[in-house]
Amino acid sequence: MADPNQSAPEGRDPHSGGPALSRRSFLKGAGGVAAAGGALSAQAQAQSAEAATAVQTMRGTVEVTLQINGQARTLRCEPRTTLLSALRDRLEPALTGAKQVCDIGSCGACTVIIDGKPAYSCLTLAVQCRGKEVTTVEGLGSPEAMSDVQEAFCAKDGMMCGFCTPGFVVATHAALDRNPEADLEELKYELSGNICRCGTYPHVFDAARAAQAARHDGGEGK
Amino acid sequence: MSQPRIPAAEPSWGKRADLDVLNRDIPRIDGPDKVTGRAVYTHDVRIPGMLYAALLRHPVPRALVESIDVSAAEALPGVVHVLQVKEAGDELRYSGDDSVLAVVSAETPEAARDGVRAIVVKAENLEPVVDTERAKEADAPLVNYRRRADSNVAGSRARGDEEKVKGAIDASAKSVEVSVEIPTQHHVCLETHGHVIHPKGEGERSVVYASTQMVSQHGGQLVRPLGLENGQGDKVHVLTPHMGGGFGSKFGAGVEGMLCARIARETGRPVHLMLSRADEFAMGGNRSGSKQTLKLAGDADGKFTAIHVVAERHGGQGGGAFAGAPYQYEVPEVYLDAKSVKTAADSNRAMRAPGHPQASFGMETAVDMLAYETGVDPLTIRKRNLAAKMQRRQLDRVAAEIGWDEHPNKLAPGVPENGIGVGIGFGVCRWTPGGRRARCNVTVRPDGSVVSATATQDLGTGARTYVAAIVAEELGLEVGQVTARIGDSDLPPNVASGGSVTTGSSAPAIKDAAHNAREALEALLEDVLGAEVGDYVWKAGRVHAVGDPERSLAWKEVCALLRQPLEVSGQFQQSLYEGRILGAQAAKVEVDTMTGRVKVLKMVAIQDQGLPLNRMALRSQINGGMIQALSYGLLEQRVFDKEDGFLLSDNLQLYKIAGAQEMPEMVSIIDDSEERDSVCGMAEAPIIPGQSAIANAIYNACGVRMTRMPFTPDNVLTAIHGSV
Numbered sequence: 002m003a004d005p006n007q008s009a010p011e012g013r014d015p016h017s018g019g020p021a022l023s024r025r026s027f028l029k030g031a032g033g034v035a036a037a038g039g040a041l042s043a044q045a046q047a048q049s050a051e052a053a054t055a056v057q058t059m060r061g062t063v064e065v066t067l068q069i070n071g072q073a074r075t076l077r078c079e080p081r082t083t084l085l086s087a088l089r090d091r092l093e094p095a096l097t098g099a100k101q102v103c104d105i106g107s108c109g110a111c112t113v114i115i116d117g118k119p120a121y122s123c124l125t126l127a128v129q130c131r132g133k134e135v136t137t138v139e140g141l142g143s144p145e146a147m148s149d150v151q152e153a154f155c156a157k158d159g160m161m162c163g164f165c166t167p168g169f170v171v172a173t174h175a176a177l178d179r180n181p182e183a184d185l186e187e188l189k190y191e192l193s194g195n196i197c198r199c200g201t202y203p204h205v206f207d208a209a210r211a212a213q214a215a216r217h218d219g220g221e222g223k
Numbered sequence: 224m225s226q227p228r229i230p231a232a233e234p235s236w237g238k239r240a241d242l243d244v245l246n247r248d249i250p251r252i253d254g255p256d257k258v259t260g261r262a263v264y265t266h267d268v269r270i271p272g273m274l275y276a277a278l279l280r281h282p283v284p285r286a287l288v289e290s291i292d293v294s295a296a297e298a299l300p301g302v303v304h305v306l307q308v309k310e311a312g313d314e315l316r317y318s319g320d321d322s323v324l325a326v327v328s329a330e331t332p333e334a335a336r337d338g339v340r341a342i343v344v345k346a347e348n349l350e351p352v353v354d355t356e357r358a359k360e361a362d363a364p365l366v367n368y369r370r371r372a373d374s375n376v377a378g379s380r381a382r383g384d385e386e387k388v389k390g391a392i393d394a395s396a397k398s399v400e401v402s403v404e405i406p407t408q409h410h411v412c413l414e415t416h417g418h419v420i421h422p423k424g425e426g427e428r429s430v431v432y433a434s435t436q437m438v439s440q441h442g443g444q445l446v447r448p449l450g451l452e453n454g455q456g457d458k459v460h461v462l463t464p465h466m467g468g469g470f471g472s473k474f475g476a477g478v479e480g481m482l483c484a485r486i487a488r489e490t491g492r493p494v495h496l497m498l499s500r501a502d503e504f505a506m507g508g509n510r511s512g513s514k515q516t517l518k519l520a521g522d523a524d525g526k527f528t529a530i531h532v533v534a535e536r537h538g539g540q541g542g543g544a545f546a547g548a549p550y551q552y553e554v555p556e557v558y559l560d561a562k563s564v565k566t567a568a569d570s571n572r573a574m575r576a577p578g579h580p581q582a583s584f585g586m587e588t589a590v591d592m593l594a595y596e597t598g599v600d601p602l603t604i605r606k607r608n609l610a611a612k613m614q615r616r617q618l619d620r621v622a623a624e625i626g627w628d629e630h631p632n633k634l635a636p637g638v639p640e641n642g643i644g645v646g647i648g649f650g651v652c653r654w655t656p657g658g659r660r661a662r663c664n665v666t667v668r669p670d671g672s673v674v675s676a677t678a679t680q681d682l683g684t685g686a687r688t689y690v691a692a693i694v695a696e697e698l699g700l701e702v703g704q705v706t707a708r709i710g711d712s713d714l715p716p717n718v719a720s721g722g723s724v725t726t727g728s729s730a731p732a733i734k735d736a737a738h739n740a741r742e743a744l745e746a747l748l749e750d751v752l753g754a755e756v757g758d759y760v761w762k763a764g765r766v767h768a769v770g771d772p773e774r775s776l777a778w779k780e781v782c783a784l785l786r787q788p789l790e791v792s793g794q795f796q797q798s799l800y801e802g803r804i805l806g807a808q809a810a811k812v813e814v815d816t817m818t819g820r821v822k823v824l825k826m827v828a829i830q831d832q833g834l835p836l837n838r839m840a841l842r843s844q845i846n847g848g849m850i851q852a853l854s855y856g857l858l859e860q861r862v863f864d865k866e867d868g869f870l871l872s873d874n875l876q877l878y879k880i881a882g883a884q885e886m887p888e889m890v891s892i893i894d895d896s897e898e899r900d901s902v903c904g905m906a907e908a909p910i911i912p913g914q915s916a917i918a919n920a921i922y923n924a925c926g927v928r929m930t931r932m933p934f935t936p937d938n939v940l941t942a943i944h945g946s947v
């Protein structure tokens with residue numbers, strides 16, 4: 002395992018909210034290969050050179066405390082560990098509601114809410130989430146006490162295999178919070194960052210509409 | 224196991240009007256777990272000390288391995304085990320599972336991937352042979368690895384008298400000829416293939432979490448890699464609590480399962496080996512592509528006289544699937560020549576209605592062309608050539624629902640206004656869902672709790688829900704009062720889920736077990752309520768003798784009569800199953816002839832089956848079938864780089880599947896016209912005709928015949944202008 006003493010990037014205040022990662026340092030950290038310099042414009046080269054001197058590479062593991070579903074949870078991860086992997090693979094006990102399906106931001110199965118906005122947790126580094134409120138599908142409700150949206154997904158059969166479902170549930174919550182009056186076309190737009198292979202979309206739309214209607218009738222949702 | 228009495232009557236599904244639970248909308252019993260993230264899939268299994276494994280695949284199909292150096296990987300912090308799968312001198316023969324060079328297992332997923340990157344491979348890449356046209360050439364390298372094979376063309380089989388059929392076509396009033404091309408499609412299960420294997424999970428047993436369509440049969444293959452002897456299958460305990468889709472791709476442990484088992488044995492630690500998305504595209508299976516040339520002839524009224532079909536199946540290393548000709552329609556004279564063209568792409572696997580969407584696309588295209596050629600509208604020509612009255616009625620129903628009566632373009636395609644045309648198209652489907660031996664146990668405890676248990680798996684179909692619901696119906700309970708146990712190889716054996724056999728096999732066995740439980744309880748009631756076995760009514764949580772509703776017992780009171788848990792078993796009963804289903808679909812599209820964009824406005828499906836166990840889950844599945852067909856028709860195709868053999872479409876950005884924005888208005892109709900007293904599955908049928916109906920609708924909208932899927936803007940513009 003990596004050196005556990007190396008809990009913070011060298012020379013940086015570990016409590017400063019994390020380094021501002023540039024694409025270049027990110028690639029370095031992830032062990033990738035930076036694009037050939039010739040392809041970059043002079044300006045971009047200058048910028049990345051500046052970023053490279055301003056930012057130090059993080060290595061080893063770091064301790065991060067994240068606000069997840071209203072609780073402070075501390076875990077050790079690498080600077081390059083995604084929020085998705087932190088939730089699923091580093092937390093004890095793990096939160097596996099958010100699913101890893103594509104790991105590159107094209108399916109929405111890993112959607113969580115960060116400071117009120119839906120985000121792909123596979124495209125977010127865990128260390129970037131220090132000081133932010135993260136809500137996962139588990140934080141929205143439990144089988145014993147489901148949120149209005151979760152209830153509606155059950156009532157309208159907005160799921161089949163269910164692997165995409167946590168992502169859709171979180172995205173639907175975010176959509177209805179952001180745009181309570183969304184019509185069907187707007188809902189489709191709001192949910193277009195999530196995919197479902199089983200083909201549950203029509204029933205997902207029904208569920209979203211039902212939850213929306215219930216909020217209108219009975220005040221705010223959970 | 225005590226079985227107190229010989230059953231007095233045969234189980235039966237009963238009259239639909241009498242049903243309280245089945246044939247209604249039943250919310251899935253695992254819904255609350257799925258919508259809250261509580262449901263644990265194989266991907267989600269976490270065991271203390273678990274290793275994460277990652278695969279190294281060679282990126283092109285064919286190569287000679289010169290050397291593989293894993294030493295740097297082994298030296299990396301966090302890396303625990305490196306399994307070298309291929310050696311220097313090995314020949315890599317095709318893309319997919321033969322490309323797996325090594326597996327790195329580590330304490331974290333990141334370290335496993337670092338290990339993969341640290342392996343140094345030297346190999347001489349060979350001509351890839353991923354293109355079927357190239358594979359057919361005489362000088363193409365042989366990638367048909369069957370013993371004694373001397374050509375990449377295999378399995379050629381002709382049926383029918385070609386001269387006679389050609390003669391019949393020439394003698395017919397009208398005929399059409401068309402060549403169609405259907406790409407390879409991927410299953411794209413959102414949960415990739417894989418396992419978590421705990422080698423010493425329970426005493427001497429290995430616990431295998433598997434995303435599998437055959438929990439009862441899955442363990443057998445893992446016996447040897449786990450270091451056990453044949454016949455020690457009972458030492459492997461397979462669990463599939465939930466699974467994220469299968470669609471036919473998840474039969475058997477696969478290379479990844481064997482490797483996972485081996486690593487678990489060698490390290491003595493639990494191993495999590497799930498394919499990455501790129502691995503999944505490369506080795507998780509596919510629906511074979513196809514090329515077909517069809518000649519269809521008919522008389523002046525559009526009654527078909529003869530068909531001549533030459534078809535290729537493109538299954539990579541597999542044989543490919545093609546459902547034959549004539550597909551669905553009645554044609555008296557038939558010639559069919561079907562063969563398989565092998566390439567060095569990975570093998571096709573079963574995929575929801577294997578071979579049928581391909582056959583449907585060719586046939587429905589030819590049928591549609593002959594309609595316009597003959598001057599008989601596309602709805603009428605279909606009804607004229609279908610044998611089953613039910614299917615003719617179904618076509619009328621979808622036509623009415625999609626607005627065919629008011630639609631202007633019946634005998635000729637429309638002329639786009641400002642470049643935009645709107646059209647309607649049709650297609651039909653048929654399936655024969657199986658029913659095979661399966662078993663189920665029902666346990667009733669003195670405290671009133673009920674468990675229904677069978678080793679089936681819920682691929683997303685809602686199987687878990689009917690495992691409980693069928694028992695609830697029989698005993699007059701609510702669904703929530705019955706616990707369903709599935710996804711565990713220790714439970715009574717059940718079938719592998721393929722060809723829509725699950726419901727036709729499981730539901731009769733569950734019904735039989737429930738029936739046996741009811742009769743055993745009725746035997747206890749003889750002394751209390753006075754009636755003989757078979758003369759009771761179980762409803763709303765109570766039981767009374769027929770004709771004597773005044774004297775009744777509550778469910779808990781009945782169970783209190785038990786001195787020990789009542790355990791009964793049931794098995795598949797032929798009398799409760801019948802497998803033949805028909806359906807029809809229609810699509811309405813808008814085509815922008817300036818941009819080539821096709822927007823599906825509406826899709827309608829009608830589908831019959833036996834007794835609908837759960838109407839809401841059925842509508843979900845019918846929707847799902849239409850959506851997968853829409854996605855195949857508009858978006859999906861596997862793309863290899865022909866020169867080097869890289870799989871270019873190995874992620875969800877380049878291999879796009881339909882999303883919310885592509886969704887048309889959808890109408891799923893359950894055909895209740897024949898109240899069959901039987902049950903069967905139905906998932907395959909509704910995926911068959913959608914892409915055919917959409918292509919026909921495109922023609923109807925603007926007169927452009929799409930012979931090549933998918934109907935992307937560039938393919939549509941190419942069809943209009945000959946090039947983009």
Ligand code: FES
Nearest residue numbers: 104106108109123
């Ligand atoms: S896993 Fe994050 S978007 Fe697909």
Ligand code: FES
Nearest residue numbers: 162163197198199
């Ligand atoms: S329910 Fe299976 S992928 Fe959406």
